[in-house]
Amino acid sequence: MTTPMNNKPGALAKALAQFRKIVGDDWVLTGEQDMATYRDPYSVVWDEAEEIRAVAAVAPENVEQVQAIVRAANELGVYLYTISTGKNLGYGGTAPNSAGNVVLDLKRMKRIIEVDDKRNFCIVEPGVSYMDLYRHLQEKGLKLIIDLPSNGMGGVMGNALDHGVGYSHGFYRDHWGSHCGMEVVLPDGELLRTGMAAVPGATTWGDYRYGYGPFVDGIFSQANFGVVTKMGFYLLPMPEHFLTATVSVPRYEDIIPLVDIVNYLEDSNLISFARYGSPMEIPRVISKEPDPELLKLIAQPGGGQPESYEAYARKKGIPFWAVTLSFYGPKATVAANLDYARQRLSAIPGARFGDGESVAFPVSPEALAKSRSASQLGVPNMASFSLGSRNKFNANPSDGHVWFSPVIPRTGQGVIDAHRVFGAAFKEVGYPSRIGPYNGPRSWMPRTFVFMMDFYTSRSDKAENKRVKEAFEHLVRVGAQHGYTEYRTAPLFQDLVASTYSFNDNALLRFHERLKDAIDPNGILAPGRAGVWPRHLRKEKT
Amino acid sequence: MGAGLSLASVLPGLAWARAPIPSAAASHAPLLLLVDPRTGRGQARIAVAAQRGTPVVTVDDDVTRFFYERLHGRWREEVPHLAGLTAWGPYFCLTQLARDQDMRIELHEEFAEADGQRLYAWSASPRIAARPA
Numbered sequence: 001m002t003t004p005m006n007n008k009p010g011a012l013a014k015a016l017a018q019f020r021k022i023v024g025d026d027w028v029l030t031g032e033q034d035m036a037t038y039r040d041p042y043s044v045v046w047d048e049a050e051e052i053r054a055v056a057a058v059a060p061e062n063v064e065q066v067q068a069i070v071r072a073a074n075e076l077g078v079y080l081y082t083i084s085t086g087k088n089l090g091y092g093g094t095a096p097n098s099a100g101n102v103v104l105d106l107k108r109m110k111r112i113i114e115v116d117d118k119r120n121f122c123i124v125e126p127g128v129s130y131m132d133l134y135r136h137l138q139e140k141g142l143k144l145i146i147d148l149p150s151n152g153m154g155g156v157m158g159n160a161l162d163h164g165v166g167y168s169h170g171f172y173r174d175h176w177g178s179h180c181g182m183e184v185v186l187p188d189g190e191l192l193r194t195g196m197a198a199v200p201g202a203t204t205w206g207d208y209r210y211g212y213g214p215f216v217d218g219i220f221s222q223a224n225f226g227v228v229t230k231m232g233f234y235l236l237p238m239p240e241h242f243l244t245a246t247v248s249v250p251r252y253e254d255i256i257p258l259v260d261i262v263n264y265l266e267d268s269n270l271i272s273f274a275r276y277g278s279p280m281e282i283p284r285v286i287s288k289e290p291d292p293e294l295l296k297l298i299a300q301p302g303g304g305q306p307e308s309y310e311a312y313a314r315k316k317g318i319p320f321w322a323v324t325l326s327f328y329g330p331k332a333t334v335a336a337n338l339d340y341a342r343q344r345l346s347a348i349p350g351a352r353f354g355d356g357e358s359v360a361f362p363v364s365p366e367a368l369a370k371s372r373s374a375s376q377l378g379v380p381n382m383a384s385f386s387l388g389s390r391n392k393f394n395a396n397p398s399d400g401h402v403w404f405s406p407v408i409p410r411t412g413q414g415v416i417d418a419h420r421v422f423g424a425a426f427k428e429v430g431y432p433s434r435i436g437p438y439n440g441p442r443s444w445m446p447r448t449f450v451f452m453m454d455f456y457t458s459r460s461d462k463a464e465n466k467r468v469k470e471a472f473e474h475l476v477r478v479g480a481q482h483g484y485t486e487y488r489t490a491p492l493f494q495d496l497v498a499s500t501y502s503f504n505d506n507a508l509l510r511f512h513e514r515l516k517d518a519i520d521p522n523g524i525l526a527p528g529r530a531g532v533w534p535r536h537l538r539k540e541k542t
Numbered sequence: 543m544g545a546g547l548s549l550a551s552v553l554p555g556l557a558w559a560r561a562p563i564p565s566a567a568a569s570h571a572p573l574l575l576l577v578d579p580r581t582g583r584g585q586a587r588i589a590v591a592a593q594r595g596t597p598v599v600t601v602d603d604d605v606t607r608f609f610y611e612r613l614h615g616r617w618r619e620e621v622p623h624l625a626g627l628t629a630w631g632p633y634f635c636l637t638q639l640a641r642d643q644d645m646r647i648e649l650h651e652e653f654a655e656a657d658g659q660r661l662y663a664w665s666a667s668p669r670i671a672a673r674p675a
Contacts, residue, residue, distance in 0.1 A: 033648075107642050131609075132615075135614060152606065153635065381606040382631070385604070385635050386602070386603030
């Protein structure tokens with residue numbers, strides 16, 4: 001939706017006056033310089049009429065202020081868009097998902113309420129970043145590991161609420177799935193707790209997530225039904241050792257047995273995160289001159305055919321696929337699990353093995369400096385932002401990116417089919433393919449393959465941004481025709497992606513709309529988030 | 543670090559440098575310069591800073607360690623006037639982090655280096671203290 005959604009005449013001014021009484025003048029932001037920080041830095045419509053901008057921002061300090069703000073907004077019919085630390089880069093960042101919103105910035109709510117390293121959980125407020133939590137663990141000497149996304153600047157709660165993912169062990173990589181109990185301010189200002197947090201006097205908030213009766217937590221994730229003000233999370237106990245090792249296989253279709261065996265190993269809890277890749281994938285850090293012959297292959301329309309890459313790999317004496325397996329646990333156990341993994345993977349003719357890192361916990365500064373796996377070692381970092389730095393081999397790095405991240409079947413054949421479908425889709429839309437037969441699946445989310453494609457955005461090249469938007473939308477539509485669609489998306493594409501979950505005449509969306517009408521009848525919270533619009537805006541949208 | 547150092551003296555030639563500096567900066571706020579040493583321009587800035595006694599921290603594309611060691615949880619209190627001449631990564635990340643810590647980063651100039659690198663000259667200051675009285 002590009003039409004500004006105006007709040008009722010005079011309502012915004014009244015709301016801001018109320019907000020100033022609640023939080024003080026310093027924490028209601030309207031000036032140009034302040035509001036510049038509430039733009040999506042990776043927007044594919046940067047500086048265009050379609051760019052979604054906030055009308056103001058308000059930053060409360062505690063849940064009582066949140067309740068008061070929400071009540072005032074509800075009475076006046078003013079839209080609020082909630083952010084925690086605002087680091088959802090590639091998915092909107094600090095910017096709201098629709099026009100006319102005041103950003104409700106929860107960055108000041110930074111309390112780490114409880115961390116227990118015997119029961120292995122934490123309870124935090126929205127402004128707690130991964131870095132904040134890490135520092136807390138270090139300072140208190142707590143033997144716990146946080147599962148981290150690449151973006152170490154992000155918020156623990158915000159990442160989980162948008163179904164963010166990470167790189168360590170098992171279900172911990174599913175950040176939403178690792179949560180345990182929450183506190184939510186509903187659109188009428190009422191305060192709700194779920195799970196064992198709903199039991200006065202209970203000390204089991206961080207233990208048991210389901211409580212009793214309907215498990216409603218899910219409606220507050222990737223959604224607009226409430227403002228989440230506290231969450232519990234399960235944390236991985238600090239293991240004794242971390243190990244990585246590689247397995248490489250020579251042929252394109254070796255991906256089929258490779259995935260089958262790696263799935264078995266992971267689903268049996270014998271390995272942790274498995275990173276699929278290929279030596280023919282141009283890294284985002286381009287630090288040496290890429291082989292012109294490989295660049296020519298990659299530039300083929302649709303990314304080219306597997307046979308040409310197999311020929312290249314044979315000529316260069318390199319494998320087609322390489323997977324880095326990771327292991328956490330006692331040293332003897334991880335060594336035994338690695339040994340078993342190698343035995344199973346040896347069934348693939350031509351499989352070769354290599355050593356990776358071997359790091360003891362707690363991680364020493366020297367070991368951390370040498371490691372390329374800081375995130376897997378539980379150290380939040382910003383290394384990924386150095387990817388794609390401008391240099392003589394990478395003359396035009398992007399200003400940002402959006403990801404098209406469809407979920408595909410967790411099989412080697414699923415990967416092969418995705419190459420074919422999306423390679424053809426890029427050819428069809430006439431956009432340089434963002435994938436080729438060398439692209440492996442992303443397995444951050446346990447038991448799930450996401451087939452990620454990067455699109456780069458520019459703050460100056462509007463024509464290129466337009467092409468990105470068109471290509472992205474085309475891929476969403478083509479993907480949906482084959483049963484593939486996104487697990488997460490930027491606000492610009494929220495309606496399109498929501499429309500792909502269309503079973504039974506969009507029954508899911510219609511159900512979400514029923515919930516929205518019941519829980520937020522005035523439609524003040526993040527209208528349109530995940531395609532869920534309040535009743536009074538649905539007609540306008542269509 | 544000498545008394546009375548201004549941001550203007552550290553990054554000369556920028557128009558913003560003629561703007562009045564908040565009184566806190568002139569009296570007691572430490573000034574720290576973050577510089578990418580991998581280009582000639584960066585090396586020249588380091589040399590100027592050394593002559594003037596301005597503390598300099600060098601950084602490449604990843605500002606993680608600097609953030610943890612010098613800014614995290616203490617930016618506003620201990621380094622309220624930070625300036626930088628860095629690659630995109632540090633500038634972008636610190637801009638994102640500044641908001642959390644109620645700081646603000648202003649970009650002043652972009653430089654294209656001969657080898658294709660780009661450097662960004664920026665300064666940080668407290669958001670609330672920067673407001674006019």
